[in-house]
Amino acid sequence: xxxxxxxxxxxxxxxxxxxxxxxxxxxxxxxxxxxxxxxxxxxxxxxxxxxxxxxxxxxxxxxxxxxxxxxxxxxxxxxxxxxxxxxxxxxxxxxxxxxxxxxxxxxxxxxxxxxxxxxxxxxxxxxxxxxxxxxxxxxxxxxxxxxxxxxxxxxxxxxxxxxxxxxxxxxxxxxxxxxxxxxxxxxxxxxxxxxxxxxxxxxxxxxxxxxxxxxxxxxxxxxxxxxxxxxxxxxxxxxxxxxxxxxxxxxxxxxxxxxxxxxxxxxxxxxxxxxxxxxxxxxxxxxxxxxxxxxxxxxxxxxxxxxxxxxxxxxxxx
Amino acid sequence: xxxxxxxxxxxxxxxxxxxxxxxxxxxxxxxxxxxxxxxxxxxxxxxxxxxxxxxxxxxxxxxxxxxxxxxxxxxxxxxxxxxxxxxxxxxxxxxxxxxxxxxxxxxxxxxxxxxxxxxxxxxxxxxxxxxxxxxxxxxxxxxxxxxxxxxxxxxxxxxxxxxxxxxxxxxxxxxxxxxxxxxxxxxxxxxxxxxxxxxxxxxxxxxxxxxxxxxxxxxxxxxxxxxxxxxxxxxxxxxxxxxxxxxxxxxxxxxxxxxxxxxxxxxxxxxxxxxxxxxxxxxxxxxxxxxxxxxxxxxxxxxxxxxxxxxxxxxxxx
Numbered sequence: 001x002x003x004x005x006x007x008x009x010x011x012x013x014x015x016x017x018x019x020x021x022x023x024x025x026x027x028x029x030x031x032x033x034x035x036x037x038x039x040x041x042x043x044x045x046x047x048x049x050x051x052x053x054x055x056x057x058x059x060x061x062x063x064x065x066x067x068x069x070x071x072x073x074x075x076x077x078x079x080x081x082x083x084x085x086x087x088x089x090x091x092x093x094x095x096x097x098x099x100x101x102x103x104x105x106x107x108x109x110x111x112x113x114x115x116x117x118x119x120x121x122x123x124x125x126x127x128x129x130x131x132x133x134x135x136x137x138x139x140x141x142x143x144x145x146x147x148x149x150x151x152x153x154x155x156x157x158x159x160x161x162x163x164x165x166x167x168x169x170x171x172x173x174x175x176x177x178x179x180x181x182x183x184x185x186x187x188x189x190x191x192x193x194x195x196x197x198x199x200x201x202x203x204x205x206x207x208x209x210x211x212x213x214x215x216x217x218x219x220x221x222x223x224x225x226x227x228x229x230x231x232x233x234x235x236x237x238x239x240x241x242x243x244x245x246x247x248x249x250x251x252x253x254x255x256x257x258x259x260x261x262x263x264x265x266x267x268x269x270x271x272x273x274x275x276x277x278x279x280x281x282x283x284x285x286x287x288x289x290x291x292x293x294x295x296x297x298x299x300x301x302x303x304x305x306x307x308x309x310x311x312x313x314x315x316x317x318x
Numbered sequence: 319x320x321x322x323x324x325x326x327x328x329x330x331x332x333x334x335x336x337x338x339x340x341x342x343x344x345x346x347x348x349x350x351x352x353x354x355x356x357x358x359x360x361x362x363x364x365x366x367x368x369x370x371x372x373x374x375x376x377x378x379x380x381x382x383x384x385x386x387x388x389x390x391x392x393x394x395x396x397x398x399x400x401x402x403x404x405x406x407x408x409x410x411x412x413x414x415x416x417x418x419x420x421x422x423x424x425x426x427x428x429x430x431x432x433x434x435x436x437x438x439x440x441x442x443x444x445x446x447x448x449x450x451x452x453x454x455x456x457x458x459x460x461x462x463x464x465x466x467x468x469x470x471x472x473x474x475x476x477x478x479x480x481x482x483x484x485x486x487x488x489x490x491x492x493x494x495x496x497x498x499x500x501x502x503x504x505x506x507x508x509x510x511x512x513x514x515x516x517x518x519x520x521x522x523x524x525x526x527x528x529x530x531x532x533x534x535x536x537x538x539x540x541x542x543x544x545x546x547x548x549x550x551x552x553x554x555x556x557x558x559x560x561x562x563x564x565x566x567x568x569x570x571x572x573x574x575x576x577x578x579x580x581x582x583x584x585x586x587x588x589x590x591x592x593x594x595x596x597x598x599x600x601x602x603x604x605x606x607x608x609x610x611x612x613x614x615x616x617x618x619x620x621x622x623x624x625x626x627x628x629x630x631x632x633x634x635x636x
Contacts, residue, residue, distance in 0.1 A: 036623045043621035131622075258616075265616035270603040272626035277595040285588040298576075298583035303361035304449075305354045308590035316634060 006041035013140040021113065021140045028132045029117055035132060042135050048261070049081070049138040052244055053163030055149045055156060055185065060169045061195040065231035065240070066148045070106055072241045073144055081113040081142040083133055085159050086150040113142060128271055130159045131264065161188035162264050164257065165247045167240070169193045170209070172201035186216060189224050191243045197228035197236065220256050222247065284311040324359035331458040336431065339458045343433055346450045353450060360453050366579070367399070367456040370562055371481030373467045373474060373503065378487040379513040383549035383558070384466045388424055390559040391462055399431040399460040401451055403467045403477050431460060448477045449586055479506035480582050482575065483565045485558070487511045488527070490519035504534060507542050509561045515546035515554060538574050540565065602629040 006027070012020035024042075027034035052069075054062050066082055073080040106112040117133060134145050147163050149156035160166055168189040192213075194206050206226045213224055225243050229236030251257035284290060290311055296302035324345070330338035342360075345352040370387075372380050384400055391398040424430040435451060452463050465481050467474035478484055486507040510531075512524050524544045531542055543561050547554030569575035602608060608629055614620035 039621045039623050043618065048618075128622075262612065262616040265622065266603075266608075266612040268622045269608070269612055269615060269625045269629070270599070272622055273603050273629050274596060274599040276626065276630055277599040278592060281588070281592040281595040285584075285591050290584075290587070294580065294584040294587055297587060298580040300361065300366075303357045304583065304586045304590055305357050307587045308594065311587070311591050312594055 006038045010038075010041055010136070010139055013136070016110070016141075018110075018113065021136070022115070024136045024140075025115055025117070025133055028129050028136060031129065035129065038136060039132050042132075042139050048131075048134055049143050049145045050248060051134055051145045051147055051163040051165075053147045053149070053160030053166040053188075054169060055160035055166065055188075056169035056195075057171075058150065060171050061231050062148055062150075062169050065169055065193065065195055065229065065237070066146055067105065068229075068231045068234055068237040069146060069241055070112055071234070072238055074106075074109065074111055078144055079111040079113075079142050080144040080146065081137040081140075082115065082146045082148060083130065083137075084114070084116045084148045084150065085130060085156055086116060086118050113137065113140070128268065128275070131162075131268055157185065157188060162267070164251065164260065165190045165244050167191045167193060167244070169195050170205065171196050172199045172205045186212060190222065190247050191240070192224055192226040193240055194226065194228045195231055198230045198233070202228050220254060222250050222256075280315055284315045287311075287314070289314055324356045328356075328359055328454075328457055331454070334428070334459075336428075339431065339454070340433070342454045342458075343435070343451055346447050346454060347435055349447065353447065356454060357450050360450075360457050366449075366452055367461050367463045368566060369452055369463045369465055369481040369483075371465045371467070371478030371484040371506075372487060373478035373484065373506075374487030374513075375489075376468065378489050379549050380466055380468075380487050383487055383511065383513055383547065383555070384464055385423065386547075386549045386552055386555040387464060387559055388430055389552070390556055392424075392427065392429055396462055397429040397431075397460050398462040398464065399455040399458075400433070400464045400466060401448065401455075402432070402434045403448060403465055403474055431455065431458070449480075449582065475503065475506060480585070482569065482578065483508045483562050485509045485511060485562070487513050488523065489514050490517045490523045504530060508540065508565050509558070510542055510544040511558055512544065512546045513549055516548045516551070520546050538572060540568050540574075598633055602633045605629075605632070607632055 006024065009020045009024050009027075013024055024038055027038050029035075054066055054069075056062050063084075070080055070082060106114065115133075117129060130147065134147075137145050147160055149160050166188045168185045168191070170192065172194060192206075192209050194202050194209070196202070206228055209226045213226070225246075227236060227240050227243055229240050231237060248257075251260065293302065293307040293310055297304050297307050324342065327338045327342050331342055342356055345356050347353075372384055372387075374380050381402075388398055388400060424432065433451075435447060448465065452465075455463050465478055467478045484506045486503045486509070488510065490512060510524075510527050512520050512527070514520075524546055527544045531544070543564075545554060545558050545561055547558050549555060566575075569578065611620065611625040611628055615622050615625050
C-alpha cells in the first residue's frame, strides 16, 4: 500500500469521504511523522471547530448524554463529531464497532462522525493528538466536536479542560460533587450537569454544587450553571445544550474565546517542544558516550553533573 | 553571610562538624548550582555508603523500626545516618526538632545523624537529591544510610527502591500485603518485615507474603525473606538487621551490587540530562520568539509542529 498523502486525504475528507477521514485520524493518533504531515497539511484550512469537553466519573452517563446532545445538535441542523478519549485503552480507531453500538442511533447519520482515540505513549500523547484531530474534523466539515472522556485521569481532565466549553457530568449524591472537587474538575467546569436526575437527591446535589461554585471566584465573568438532566429519556438535554450555546456566546462577546485559543496554542507548542527535548534526552542518554560516562560515575571517578554536562554538550554538536 | 564553599564544608564535615554537614545537605536539597557545587566537590572522596531503603504504608511503624535498627547498628559499633524522605512536605532540614523527638533516644549520640529531606520541585527533585545526600553523608563518615520514606508515593518508592537493600514494612492483616503488591513494592523489596507482630494475624500475613513472593521470579538468585518484628519492644529487630547483612553479602558475592550501582548511576545521569532539557524547553517556550509563533498558531497561520521546530532550532543556536 503506498504511503497515504495527507493533502489528498484531506481533500477527500472535505468532499465527504469518511474512509479518508478515518485514515487521517489514524495518522494523527499514531503520532510522529504521520501526525506531523497531517498537521502541516491541515493548517490554515480554516478556524477550528467549536469543542465541548464532556468529563466526569466513570458510570456518570457521559456516553449517553453525549449521544443525546448529538441528537440535539442534529435537530438544529448542524454536523457534529464525537472524539471519545481513552488514554488507558490499547484500542482506538479500530473500535468502530464498539462506537457504533455505543451510539447506535446515529450510526447511519452522515452528519455524525464518532471515533475513539487512545494513545500509545508517543510524542506528546493525547494532549497533542486531540487538538490535531479536532483540526482534521474541522477540515472535514464538522463545526462541532464533542470530546468525551472515559475516565477522570489527569490526561482526560487536561484534554476536556482545554475544550472551548467544558462540561462536567455528575450523578445525584454528595459523593460525586466531592469527587469532582477533588479531581480538579471545579476549576475547569463551564457547565455542570447532574445526570440521572430522575434518581433521588438530584436537587440536593445541584444545590451543593452551586454552593461550592459560589465559594469559588467566577472566571472572567462566567458563573457555571448547574443543570439537571436525564440523558436516557432526553429530559433536560435541550437545556444542557442551550447552556453550551450561552457559554459560547459569552466567550465570543468577551475576548475570552480568543484568549483561550491562544493559551491552548501556547500549550500545544510547549508540549511539542518538551516532547522533542525529552526524545533528545533519551537519545543522548542511550548513546555509547553515555555508557562510558555512566561507568565513570558508577566507579566514583566522575560526578553525575559533569557527565550530564558532557552529554548535553554532545547533543548541541551539529 | 559569605557563600559557603563546599570543599571547606566537606573538610569540616569529615572532621565531625555536624553544622557543616547540615549545611551541605541543605545545599543538596536546594538543588541548582549549590547542589552541583557540592556534588562536584564531594565526588571521588570514596565509595558511597551502603544504603537501606525502608518503605511501606503510613502507620506501618517505619519510623519506630528505623530507630530500632539504628540502635542495632550502633551496638555493632558502626556510625549510621537516617534520611527521612518526604516529597510532600514543605518542611525539610528545618524540622530538626521533629526529628529529635521522633528518634529521641539517639539525639545525643554523635554516631547518629538524622535528617528530613523534602523537595521543592527543583531540578531532578528528590530522586537526584537523595543520592547526592548519601554521597555527602559518606564523606562525613557514615558507612550506613537508612532512607526512610514517609509514604508510598511514586517518588518514595523510587527513592527507596534504588537503595542497595530495600526493606518493605507491612502490618498484620491481608490488606497490607495486597496494598504492597498494588503499590509495586513486591518488585522492589529485598527484605519484608511484618511489623507490630504482637498483634493477631502476623504469621498469616507473613505466610501470605511468602506465597506471593513464591509466585514471583526471584531476582538474581535472592529470595526476599519475610521477618516478623515488633519495633516498639525490639523483638525481632536484630534478625531484621541480619537479613540486611545477608542481602548485602549476597550482593557482594554476586556482581549484583556493582550492577545496581551502575544502573543507579545511569538513572541519575539520565535524570539530570532530562531535567536540563526540560529547563531548556521551558526557556525557549517562554521567550519573545515563542510569543510570536504562538500567536501565529492561534491565528491558524502556522502549524504547531513548525512553531516547535523553530523554537528548537533557536535553542541549538549558540
